[in-house]
Amino acid sequence: MDFSLYNPNDVTEIKNLFVRTFSDSESEAEGEIVGSLAYDVMATTEQNDMFVFIAKKDGEIAGSIIFSRLTFENGINAFLLSPVAVSTAFxxxxxxxxxxxFGLNTLKEHGVAxxxxxxxxxxxxRVGFAPVSKEVVKAPLPLSHPEGWLGQSLTGSVIEPIQGESHCVAAMNKPEIW
Ligand SMILES: CC(C)(COP(=O)(O)OP(=O)(O)OC[C@H]1O[C@@H](n2cnc3c(N)ncnc32)[C@H](O)[C@@H]1OP(=O)(O)O)[C@@H](O)C(=O)NCCC(=O)NCCS
Structure with missing residues (x-):
């Protein structure tokens, strides 16, 4: 398996991976929702505000993860990981x-905190995330499952409380996915 940043030409193949994977694991409707979400993030987010990674096997994309910027009033360099898919067979x-x-190491090299x-x-x-309460860091939208709000520091320290609101990129700013 090879891990790398995506190539913008991969957008349709990545969308299809999300559609297929979530159709298999949840439902066709969920597949369409997550596939469209992944596509919208890739199509509408500034390059500076996202990292898209792929896992490739024999020339085919077998997994993909998308990070998009999370903005805080204090200016800390933060990203949000979503969505994530590994093709059913893998x-x-x-x-x-x-x-x-692989993605977290690359973000760290780019100074993401x-x-x-x-x-x-x-x-x-299993990959370093731990629950974060909304008193410590607010999610950008109201959460239907607050126990699913997770975070990690890439600078070796614990996550200090951050005052104020957080803002996600436009494509992630949809109440129904939170
Ligand atoms: C979740 C997903 C990305 C994990 O990728 P993966 O390559 O299968 O995971 P890994 O092989 O690295 O890790 C597997 C471990 O994670 C656990 N795991 C896998 N999917 C899980 C899930 N959805 N929830 C909780 N645990 C999960 C497995 O139990 C397994 O544990 P084990 O090794 O003790 O059996 C992948 O299974 C997937 O795309 N699933 C469908 C879509 C999805 O649920 N996306 C994530 C939304 S949070």
Whole structure:
């Protein structure tokens, strides 16, 4: 498995990976929702405000993760990891964790200080994320599952409380995905 930053020509293949993977794991409707979300982030976000990574096997994209900027009033360099997919046939072989670790290392090299995500703590705790209360760092939108708000510092320190609101990129600013 090869891990790399995406090429903008990969956008349609990446969208299709999300559609397929979430159709298999949840439902066709969920596949369409997450596929469109992934596409919208890639199509509408400034290059400076996102990192898209892929895992490739034999020339085909087998996994993808998307980080988009999370903006705070104090100016800290922060990103949000979502969505994440590993193609059904490759799940359970460590690809998801290896791809996320590859992404986190790259963000660290780019000076990113904090990374947040919204998902299953049992999975994301394997790659360094821990629950974050809204008193410490506010999510950009109201959460239907507050226990899924997770974060980690890439600078070796604990996450200090951040005052004020956080803002996600436009494509992630949809109440129904939170
Ligand atoms: C979640 C996902 C990205 C994990 O990638 P992966 O390559 O299968 O994961 P890894 O092989 O690195 O890690 C597997 C471990 O994570 C656990 N895990 C996998 N998917 C999980 C999930 N959705 N929730 C909780 N734990 C999960 C497995 O139990 C496994 O643990 P084990 O090794 O003790 O059996 C992938 O399974 C996937 O795309 N699933 C469908 C879409 C999805 O749920 N996306 C993430 C939304 S939060």
């Amino acid at each position: 799940q359970g072989q460590g690809v998801g964790q290896a791809l996320i670790n 904090l990374v947040f995500t919204y998902g299953d703590p049992n999975f994301y705790s």
